[in-house]
Amino acid sequence: MARRSSSGLTDKVEINMTPMIDVVFQLMSFFMCTLKVVSPEGDFDIRMPIAAAAAAAPDDQQVPPVRVKLTAGPDGSLAAIAMNGTPVADFDELRKRIIGLVGADSGPNSLAEKTEVEFDADYALKYVNVVKAITAVSGKVENGQVVELIRKIKFTPPKKG
């Protein structure tokens, strides 16, 4: 702390700013170095117990599962989509078919809530196509709002070859 005499009547106190500026710059360097830009991520929740396939006994309340077959091309790209054995042109059409099958209502005890989709994808198919297919059957975005469709999703066992 340094003192300066001005006119002899009042003293002006000067604060030594150097330590504070040092600390502030070190803090800034720390935050800059530890900054990690993270893009938002979300999940598709799936519950798949191992015994589910074997234990899936016919039930009056249970709606038969919708089977979506995803066929891979030679390079792992998507070659064909089929829903319950019927060819589907693209994921938009798949969503329309799903809405046609279960309706737009996804509330409690709705058909959409009871229905399960089983994905049968080729081993070599690129995973991005499966996520697109899950997105198509899970819902749609209407006027910025998410309208949910089918939430029960499962996969067939992997078939290598």
Place this chain on the structure above:
Amino acid sequence: MAKRSGGPSNTEIDMTPMIDMTFQLITFFMFVMNFSEAEQDDRIQLPSSQLAKPADGVIEKPITLQLTNAGSVIYAGELVAVRDIGSYLEREKTLMIDENREPNSATIIVRADGRAKTGEVQDIIRICQEKGFERFALRAQYDDRR
């Protein structure tokens, strides 16, 4: 800048704007800093989806398995072959049982690269199922384009 009369002139720099700006920068970095302990690896290019909304709550003690484009799994920062993750999951299962938790209550977060083979994701799910895990969260990048 102030000048004192008498003797050699002493130039004083006004530090106020610089300190203001520095504090604003620190505030900015503090706000954008991510303290979450979510496992994210830059080697994974997640597929994007409009419906993959960020979870409302925090998943309690999840197990994160990240599948690379080349077909290896990144588990706790280590590269592991898909067929070898069973032993690691067995260890996780033992730890959970020691903590009086059931393996079927744990969530396996699958962060798979969009270019990876679907069969390898299914292999991971099958191995997890064999170890008693049944809750899976297929992670995707949230695409907010409307």
